[in-house]
Amino acid sequence: MSELHILGGPAGADHPHCWRCGHDPAPEAKEPVSLFCQFCNSLQPPVPDYFAFFNLPRNLSVDLEELQRRFYSLSRLLHPDRYTRRPERERTYSLEATAILNDGYRVLRDPVERAEYVLKEAGFDIGEQRSRDVPPELLEEVFELNMAIDELKSGDSSVVPQLEESRRHFQTMLAEIDSELAGRFTEHDRAPGRDAKREVLERIRKILNRRRYIRNLVAQVDQQLTAQGA
Amino acid sequence: MGTFQIDFGESARKRIVGIDLGTTNSLVAYLDGATPKVIPAPEGGNLVPSIVSCLEDGTFVAGEAARARLVPHPERTVYSVKRLMGRGVEDVREDLKLLPFRIAEGSESVIRLNLGGKLMTPPEISAQVLLELKRTAEAYLGEEITQAVITVPAYFNDAQRQATKDAGRLAGLEVLRLVNEPTAASLAYGLDKRKEGVVAVYDFGGGTFDISILRLQDGIFEVLATHGDTHLGGDDIDQRLMAIALEDIASEWGEDLSANHEAVQTVRRAVIAAKHQLSMLPVVRIEVEFGGRQYQRELKRELFEQLIQDIVERTLQPCREAMRDAGLTPEQIDEVVMVGGSTRIPLVRKAVEALFKAKPHTELNPDEVVALGAAVQAAILSGDVQDQLLLDVTPLSLGIETMGGVVSKLIHRNSTIPASATETFTTSVDGQRNVLIHVLQGERELVKDCRSLARFDLKDIDPLPAGMARIEVRFLIDANGILSVTARDLRTGKEHSVEVKPSYGLTDEQVEQMIRESFEKAEEDFAARQVREARVEADNLLAAVDKARANAAWLELSEEERASVDEALNGLHMVYHSEDHHLILAQIARLDEATRKLAENMMNKAVREALKGTKI
Numbered sequence: 001m002s003e004l005h006i007l008g009g010p011a012g013a014d015h016p017h018c019w020r021c022g023h024d025p026a027p028e029a030k031e032p033v034s035l036f037c038q039f040c041n042s043l044q045p046p047v048p049d050y051f052a053f054f055n056l057p058r059n060l061s062v063d064l065e066e067l068q069r070r071f072y073s074l075s076r077l078l079h080p081d082r083y084t085r086r087p088e089r090e091r092t093y094s095l096e097a098t099a100i101l102n103d104g105y106r107v108l109r110d111p112v113e114r115a116e117y118v119l120k121e122a123g124f125d126i127g128e129q130r131s132r133d134v135p136p137e138l139l140e141e142v143f144e145l146n147m148a149i150d151e152l153k154s155g156d157s158s159v160v161p162q163l164e165e166s167r168r169h170f171q172t173m174l175a176e177i178d179s180e181l182a183g184r185f186t187e188h189d190r191a192p193g194r195d196a197k198r199e200v201l202e203r204i205r206k207i208l209n210r211r212r213y214i215r216n217l218v219a220q221v222d223q224q225l226t227a228q229g230a
Numbered sequence: 231m232g233t234f235q236i237d238f239g240e241s242a243r244k245r246i247v248g249i250d251l252g253t254t255n256s257l258v259a260y261l262d263g264a265t266p267k268v269i270p271a272p273e274g275g276n277l278v279p280s281i282v283s284c285l286e287d288g289t290f291v292a293g294e295a296a297r298a299r300l301v302p303h304p305e306r307t308v309y310s311v312k313r314l315m316g317r318g319v320e321d322v323r324e325d326l327k328l329l330p331f332r333i334a335e336g337s338e339s340v341i342r343l344n345l346g347g348k349l350m351t352p353p354e355i356s357a358q359v360l361l362e363l364k365r366t367a368e369a370y371l372g373e374e375i376t377q378a379v380i381t382v383p384a385y386f387n388d389a390q391r392q393a394t395k396d397a398g399r400l401a402g403l404e405v406l407r408l409v410n411e412p413t414a415a416s417l418a419y420g421l422d423k424r425k426e427g428v429v430a431v432y433d434f435g436g437g438t439f440d441i442s443i444l445r446l447q448d449g450i451f452e453v454l455a456t457h458g459d460t461h462l463g464g465d466d467i468d469q470r471l472m473a474i475a476l477e478d479i480a481s482e483w484g485e486d487l488s489a490n491h492e493a494v495q496t497v498r499r500a501v502i503a504a505k506h507q508l509s510m511l512p513v514v515r516i517e518v519e520f521g522g523r524q525y526q527r528e529l530k531r532e533l534f535e536q537l538i539q540d541i542v543e544r545t546l547q548p549c550r551e552a553m554r555d556a557g558l559t560p561e562q563i564d565e566v567v568m569v570g571g572s573t574r575i576p577l578v579r580k581a582v583e584a585l586f587k588a589k590p591h592t593e594l595n596p597d598e599v600v601a602l603g604a605a606v607q608a609a610i611l612s613g614d615v616q617d618q619l620l621l622d623v624t625p626l627s628l629g630i631e632t633m634g635g636v637v638s639k640l641i642h643r644n645s646t647i648p649a650s651a652t653e654t655f656t657t658s659v660d661g662q663r664n665v666l667i668h669v670l671q672g673e674r675e676l677v678k679d680c681r682s683l684a685r686f687d688l689k690d691i692d693p694l695p696a697g698m699a700r701i702e703v704r705f706l707i708d709a710n711g712i713l714s715v716t717a718r719d720l721r722t723g724k725e726h727s728v729e730v731k732p733s734y735g736l737t738d739e740q741v742e743q744m745i746r747e748s749f750e751k752a753e754e755d756f757a758a759r760q761v762r763e764a765r766v767e768a769d770n771l772l773a774a775v776d777k778a779r780a781n782a783a784w785l786e787l788s789e790e791e792r793a794s795v796d797e798a799l800n801g802l803h804m805v806y807h808s809e810d811h812h813l814i815l816a817q818i819a820r821l822d823e824a825t826r827k828l829a830e831n832m833m834n835k836a837v838r839e840a841l842k843g844t845k846i
Contacts, residue, residue, distance in 0.1 A: 072450050076619055080648065080709045084406055084611040099648040099706055106645060 018042060019089060035078070035097065043078070043090050046097035050104035050117065060115055060185035060204075062108055071105045111181060112211070115204055122198065124205055135210050141166070145217065149224050160225070167221045170214050177211045246377045246406060246612050247367050248414075248604025251356060251394065253312040253437030253463060254571065256280045257601035258363040260371065261614060266418060266605035268598050269370045276598060278366065282358040283307040284345035292362040301499070304330060304491035306346035310465055313437050314341050314352040315397075316390035318734050324461065330491050339734050353393050353736065354744065357400035364401060378403045379608040381600050383438040384410035385458030385625045387671050388683050388713050389734040395712070396741045406611050408710040411435070412442035413453055413622050414603030415569040418594060420446055420618070427564035428454075430552075432582050432590065433600075434545060435570035437463040441549045443556045443563070449617040455555035455644045456625050457548035462541070464505075464572040470537050471501035471529075475516055479525050487520070496520045508534050509574045535577045542581050549585055555644050566590040569599050621646050624707050626681075631668035635677040640705055643673065650706045654720065661693040667703060669713065682733035686715050689727055701726055764814035768802055771818055775799060775825055783831035791827055798824040 018025045018037035025044050026034035036043060051058045054070050076082070078101055083094040107113045119126050134142050145166050148159040184207065188200040248266070250257045255277035259268045268276040273294040283296035284306045291299070299307045313325050318339050326333065334342040334349050342349045360380075367375045380403075382394050391408050398405035412431035419425075425446050433440040440458035444451050475497050480486045487493035500518045507514040508531050518525040553560065568590045572578060582590050594602065609615040623644045629637040630653065640651035655665050665688040672680030691699050700720040707713050717726035731737075736744075775795070778784060784792070798821040805813040 072448065072452075075450065075621060079619055079621075081407070081607075081610050081619060082613075085613060095648055095706070095708060098709075099650040102646040102649050103651075106649075 016044070018044065020087075043083070043086075043093045043097065045093055046100050048100045048103075050100075050108055053100060053104050054108065056108070058118070059189040060111075060118060061182075061189055062114065064109060067105070067109055071101070074101050111178070111185070112208065115181065115185070115208060119201055119205055119208075122201055124201060126205065126208070135213060138213075141169075142217070145221070149220070152224055163221055163225060167218060167225075170218050170221070173214055174211065174218070177207060177214070181207055181211075244377055244612075245371065245373060245375065246379060246608035247363075247375055248601055248606070248608040249360065249363055249378050249380045250411070250414075250601035250604055251312065251359065251380055251382075251397070252280055252600075253310050253435055253465065254280060255436070255597065256359050256363055257598060258367045259598075259601040259605035260367070261605050261609040266602040266609075268601055269367050271366055272369065278359065278362055279309070280312065280356075280359050281307060281309045282311070282345075282355045284348050284350075286346075288348065290358045292358040301492055301495045303346070304495050305332065308343055308345060308355060310437055311343075311352050311355045313461065313465075314343075315356065316352075316387065316393035316734055317341060321734075329465075330494060339732075340736055340740075351736065353397040353741075354400055356394070356397035360397055360401035360403060364403060376402065376404055377406050379407045379409055379604045379611065380405050381411045381414050381604050382408050382711075383435075383458060383460055384412050384433075384440040384442050384456040384622075385438070385460050386410075386711070387460075387626055387681055388711070389681075389732065390460070391711050392732070393736070395710070396736055399741055400744055405710075407607060408712070409604055409607045409620070410440070410442065410453075410456065410622055410625075410711075411438075411600045412440045412456070412569060413444070413451065413620055414601075414607060415567055415594075415599045416442070416444050416446070416451055416603065417606040417618065417620060418599045418603035419567050419591065420451060425565070428558065428562060429565045429567060430549070430563045430586060431567045431569060432545070432549070432573065433458075433569040434572040434578060435463050436572070437461070437465050439463060439545050439548065441545075441552045443552050443558065450619050450621060452621045452646070453623045453644075454558070455552045456623055457552040457555070458625065459544065459548060462544055463570075466541050467505060467538050467572070467575075468498060468502055470541075471505060471516070471534075472497055474537075475501055475518065475525070475527070478527055479518070482525060483523060493520050504529055505534075506574075509576060531576070538575070538577065542575075542578055545578075546581060546585055549582075560585065560587050563588060567599075568592050569596050571597055622709070622711070623647060624649060624711055626671045627673055628683075628705060628707065628713065629670050629672075629680070631670060631677050636675060637670050637672070637677055637680050641707060645707075647707050647711060648709055650704060652702055652704045655688065655699075655701045655703055656697050657691060657694065657699045658696055660696050662696065662699075663691050663693060664689055665691065665701065667715075669705070669715070683713065684733055685731045686717075687729040687731070688717055689729060691726075692719075692721075703728075760811040761809055761814070764811040764818070765806065768806055768814055768818055771821060772799075772802065775821065775828075778825065778828050778832055781832055781835075783828060783835050786831050787828060791824075795821070795824045795828065 016025065017023065018040060020042040021037060021040040023037060023039040025037035025039070034044060035046065054067065054074070056062065056067070075098070078094055078097045080091065080094045080098060083091045107117045116126050148162050148166070151159045152163065181204065184200055184204050188197055188204065191197045191200055245260065248259045257268050257276055257278065259266055270276055271278050271293065278293040279297045281296040281300060282290055282292045283299040283303060284290055296307055300309065308331065310329055313329070314322055314331070319333060319341055322341065325331070332344040334344050336342070340351050342351055343355065364375050378398060380394055380398055382391055386394070394408060395405045412433040415431050415433060416429055427446060429444050429446060431442045431444070438458065438460050439462040440456065442456040443454045445454055472494070476488050476494070479497070487497070497518050500516050504514045504516045508529065511531070513528060513530045516527050516529055553563070563586050566582060566586045566588050568579070568582065573592070573596050579590060606615060606618070607620065610618055610620070624641065624647050625643060627639045627643045628641040629639040632638045640653060641649050655667065657665065667686040667688065668677070669683045669686060670677060670680040671683050674680050688701055688703070691701065701717050702720050703715060703717045705713060705715055715728050715730070717728050718724065719726050787795070798817070802817040802821050805817050808814060
C-alpha cells in the first residue's frame with residue numbers, strides 16, 4: 001500500500017516543501033511529488049498524472065482488477081468524506097485529488113480513452129483530429145449507406161434490412177479494430193525506448209481515427225433506425 | 231508511511247445529523263452508538279409533514295401544526311414545495327395544474343409563492359421545515375445542532391441541489407454533504423449486513439422517482455449508474471384519485487368544487503387515506519364530508535391499479551436505462567431495495583419484482599430508510615464510522631454551448647464525483663475582453679433541449695489579436711454534485727476571475743441577504759417580545775400598587791416611604807413606552823423594592839385579620 005503514495009511529478013522539478021510542516025514530503029523518493037507528507041501525514045497538492053497517481057507503469061495494457069483495487073484504496077485515503085474535520089486547505093486538496101483519481105480511473109479503465117490519454121501526453125494532437133475524411137477502403141460502402149439513409153428519410157422503409165446489415169458489418173469491423181488495438185498495446189509496452197514507442201503510438205493514432213469514424217457511422221445508423229421507429 | 235490520519239482537533243467534535251427533506255414528509259436521524267435512529271417529532275411519530283403555514287402575525291409554523299391549518303387556511307399553507315426547488319416558473323406549469331400554489335409575479339428564474347400576502351421562495355419555505363427538524367433534534371439531543379447531511383433525489387440537477395443547500399443555510403445549518411436518497415438508503419441497508427454484490431435501489435416517493443445501481447465491496451458503496459424522474463411520485467397518484475372524486479361530486483351535488491381550496495384539500499385528504507388503505511385491503515371507501523354534505527364511493531384495488539398502471543410503467547424505463555448504463559442485465563442484480571412510501575403499493579412491488587426478477591427488500595420502513603442512511607453518512611463525515619465509503623455519481627451530463635447551439639459534453643453522466651474537466655477558450659475578435667461560457671446539464675445534443683445551469687463570464691482578458699488569448703477553464707463537480715468553475719490565463723499563469731450568473735435559483739448574495747434579514751428579523755422579533763413581556767409585568771405591578779394604595783396599610787407607611795414609592799411609580803410610568811426592555815425591567819425592580827414594606831404591611835394585616843376570623 002505504501003508505494004501507492006509516491007507520485008511522479010514533472011521530471012527535474014524541485015523537491016517541494018510540505019505546506020503544513022515545511023519538510024520535503026518525500027526526501028527519499030526519486031520522483032519529487034508525494035500524496036502525503038512523510039512527516040506530518042498531511043495531504044499535499046495533487047499532480048494530475050493518472051499513471052503516477054495509480055502508481056502504474058506507463059503502459060497501454062492495464063490489469064483492470066488491480067486498477068479497481070487501487071481505485072478503492074486511494075478513494076479511502078483521499079475522499080472528501082475523510083477530511084470534514086481537517087483544515088480547509090487540506091479539504092481543498094482532498095477534493096482536487098479525488099477528482100483526479102476519479103477522472104483517472106474513468107480514463108485508464110477504458111482502452112480507447114487510455115490510449116488517447118497516452119497519445120495526448122506524448123504530444124500527439126488528437127482532440128482536433130476530426131475524422132471527417134472517409135478512409136479510402138470504406139468509400140464505396142459509406143456512399144451506399146448515405147443513399148440508404150436518404151431513402152429511409154424520404155419514407156422508403158425497404159432499406160431497413162440493408163441498414164441493419166451495414167450496422168452489423170460496422171460492428172464486426174469495430175471488434176476487429178479493438179483486437180488490433182490490443183495487439184498494438186502490447187507492442188507499445190514492449191517496445192524498447194522512446195522512439196520505438198512513438199512509432200507504435202503513431203500507428204495507434206491512425207487506428208483510433210478509423211475507429212472513431214466507424215463508431216460515428218454506427219451511431220448515425222442507430223439514430224436513423226430509431227427515428228423511423230424501425 | 232502509515233495510512234492513519236492524525237486528528238489535529240481543529241474543530242470540536244460537533245454532532246452531525248442526517249436529514250431526509252422529503253416532498254411529503256421530512257425526518258431527522260442520528261447515529262446512536264452504532265445504530266442509526268430517527269428522532270421522534272414532539273407530536274409523536276417520526277414523520278414531520280413537509281408543510282409550512284404563515285400565521286396571521288407573519289410568523290411560520292411547519293410540520294403537524296402547519297398540516298392542521300391546511301384545510302382551514304389553504305391560502306396561507308403550502309406543501310410539496312420540493313417540486314419547485316431550483317426551478318423556474320415555466321418548468322413547473324404541469325405541477326401548478328395539480329397543486330394549489332399561488333405564484334407571485336416575476337417568478338421566471340426564482341419562484342415566489344404567496345402565503346397570505348407574504349412572498350417566499352422555495353428555499354425559504356423548505357428552511358422552515360428544516361428549522362422544525364433542527365429544533366426537534368436539539369430538544370431531543372439536548373445540544374445545539376449546526377451541521378447536517380441532507381438528502382436529495384439522485385436525479386436532482388445542479389440548481390435543485392444548490393437550492394437545497396441554500397435552504398440549509400437559511401435554517402442555520404451548515405450542509406456538510408448532500409447525499410442522493412437511494413444511495414443513502416443503500417447505506418442504511420448495507421450497514422449491518424456487510425453485503426457484497428450488486429444492489430438496485432428503487433426509490434419511489436411523494437414527488438420524485440430515482441433508481442440507483444451500486445456495487446458493494448469491502449465497505450465501498452460504488453454507484454454504477456443512476457436514473458430517475460424528478461416529477462413523478464405519489465402526488466401524481468393522488469391527483470388521479472382527486473380528479474375522479476371531484477368529478478363524482480360535481481355530478482352528484484351539481485357543484486364544481488375544484489376551485490375551492492378548502493374543498494380540494496378535504497378531498498385530497500380523503501383520497502390519500504383511501505390510497506394508503508388500498509395497500510392492505512382489496513376494496514376501500516372514499517369518504518368526503520364538506521359543507522354539511524357527504525360523498526362516498528367504493529374503490530376496488532383492481533380499478534386503482536388500472537388508474538395508476540401508466541404511472542408505475544413510467545418508473546420502469548429509467549430502471550432499464552440505469553441497467554444499460556451500468557452494463558448489467560437483471561440477472562446480474564443481486565438484490566433490490568425498496569424506498570419511499572409509494573413502494574407500499576402492491577402493484578409497484580409486483581412490477582419491480584417482474585423487472586428485476588428478484589423479490590425486493592422491504593425490511594426497513596420505506597419512509598425512514600433514507601433518513602437512517604443520512605445519519606450513517608453524517609457519522610462517516612464525523613469520523614465515527616470509518617470502514618464505509620460512498621462513491622456517488624453525477625446523474626446528468628455537463629456541457630457547454632458551442633457554435634450553432636450545440637452542446638459539447640465535458641463530464642458525462644454516471645461519472646464518479648468529484649469529477650472535473652478542463653477546456654481552453656480563446657477570443658474570436660481582436661481586443662475582445664470578455665468570454666461568456668454557457669454551461670448546461672442534460673443528455674440532449676442541442677442547447678434548447680438541455681437545462682441551462684449558469685453563464686460564466688471570463689472578464690478582463692488582456693486585449694490581444696483574435697485567437698491569441700488562452701484561458702483554461704476547469705469545471706469541477708464536488709461530492710455534493712454541485713459545479714464550480716475556475717479559470718487560469720495560460721499565458722500569464724494567473725487565476726482568472728469568473729462571474730457566475732445562475733440561470734435558476736438564488737445568487738449567493740441573495741441568500742446572504744436573506745440570512746441577514748432573517749437574523750435581523752429574529753433579533754427584532756426577540757427584542758419586541760422582551761419589551762412586550764416587560765410591559766405585561768409592569769402592568770401587573772402597577773395594578774397591584776394602585777390597589778395597595780387604597781389599602782389601610784398604605785397609611786401605615788412613613789411620609790418618606792410613601793414618597794419613595796411615588797417616585798418609583800413615576801419612574802416606571804416614564805419608561806413604560808420605551809422600546810428597551812432593560813429600562814422597563816430596571817424600573818420594575820425599583821418599584822418592587824420601594825413597595826416591599828407596603829407589601830409586608832399588607833401581608834401582616836391580612837394575616838392578622840385572618841387570625842381574627844378564626845378566633846370567632
